[in-house]
Amino acid sequence: MSMQEELSVYGSWRTRVEQTIVRIRGWLFESNLSDAHNDQCIEQLLLKLRDDRLVVAFVAEFSRGKSELINAIFFGDQGARVLPSSSGRTTMCPTELMYEPARPACIELLPIETRRGTTTVSDFKTQPGAWRRLPLDMTSAASMQQVLGRVSEQRKVTIGEAEQLGFHIDLSGENGLQPDANSMVDVPAWRHAVINMPHPLLRQGLVILDTPGLNAIGAEPELTLSLLPAAHAVLFVLGMDTGVTQSDLSVWKTHVTAAGGSRQGRLAVLNKMDSLWDGLRSEAQIDAEIGRQIASCAATLGLPESRVFPVSAQKGLLARIQRDGTLLARSRLPQLERALVEDLLPAKRDIVGAAVEHDAGGLLARTH
Structure with missing residues (x-):
């Protein structure tokens, strides 16, 4: 099976598990066993499945x-x-x-200057205004190449600025960034891209x-x-x-x-x-x-x-x-893809299945 087919099978399995949890929620409600704690557990289980990523x-x-x-x-x-x-x-x-x-096709770029503070990339993901957003035209390969090429951008800064951004400077260039003849350093223009x-x-x-x-x-x-x-x-x-x-x-x-x-x-x-x-x-x-x-x-x-x-x-x-x-x-690309499919998805299904089984088992145990 191709990776797309295997992911489709995995998605179908995840949907069936989600439907089972929804039925459990209905059974709890009809049996007058539903309460705030159980409802929260059900929602967390459903969220875990819906937000599951590989x-x-x-x-x-x-x-x-x-x-x-x-x-x-x-x-x-x-x-x-x-x-x-x-x-x-x-x-x-x-x-x-x-x-x-829920979001349009786009690339979001976090400026390298954000490294001056202590805010993490994860925290910045809740701050849309911190990112530079550029739309992606999915109908044009040339346009996509141009926009996605932004991840390669660099900018020149002084040695002091580079050090403030967390980069190590080494005049030889062997163990850090090497300044040019004008004492300027090339650093990435962006800290992170999505x-x-x-x-x-x-x-x-x-x-x-x-x-x-x-x-x-x-x-x-x-x-x-x-x-x-x-x-x-x-x-x-x-x-x-x-x-x-x-x-x-x-x-x-x-x-x-x-x-x-x-x-x-x-x-x-x-x-x-x-x-x-x-x-x-x-x-x-x-x-x-x-x-x-x-x-x-x-x-x-x-x-x-x-x-x-x-x-x-x-x-x-x-x-x-x-x-x-x-x-x-x-x-020999197909052999690598086959290994990814055969290794990754069954293991992922086992991990998610065990987590859901544990949480659902605890939920049902509390109702008896």
Whole structure:
């Protein structure tokens, strides 16, 4: 089953559970067992189901092809890249892609200046006036690219301003932001971005978290303290041509598996597999090299080899745009998508089901 089909099945299951809870509420009312406490419990259960979201985070150091992978998996049917993807650093701030029907299709951008205070991103989400909102024209891929490209914006500030915003300065550029000849520093223009768009997968409760390079000095603290630990799945994107670098390993240990050392729901992706398609290697030689990289990556990260996936995001996206089944198969993107579907959704259903069963069981126990 495709991810969209699996999400649809999960959504149907969630709807059936919701209908059962509504019937329980009706039974309590008809049996004169309803009271303020029980009503509140019922509403909390329904809210838990209706607001239930499935969060998939993409984490990588710079230039690993992370945004291209998101484009390939989720937006190949758009006929073009949706998220900015080019050499170098393109995602300058944490970016959430989701869908809330009550809001229009848009991108909301939180200015970097908000880091001067102590207010968190979560708190700012209750303050609409703090965000810059730009509409999204879902009928125009070019317009969407232009608007969504705002997440790549930077601005120049003085060294003092950069430090006030929480960025570390290093004249060498090795352990912080490097000033230019005029003692100015490039910092992200935005602290956080939320993209609200009616994509079929987002409509069904999927939330995609696209992160900037986490080794950036001054990375948003809330990203590592709350957003990443709360993600149901984290795809850690590496380069096939580089393997696991020291910088990658630092990000993995510090940010991806820091919460209790858990590797549940964590997958490693060796992107840019097409760098091996040089016309000089045979398919057998390519497969052998891929196998060596998988084994090395798995050993370094402490993952089973079955949770390391070699892909070519760029070729996968191209294949989807051109409807080229042969190229899509060679990109190995479908294997990664299958793992996401088979790993993520059953586990999510078990977690939500257990929570609802516990709360509903307690509710019914109080009525006897």
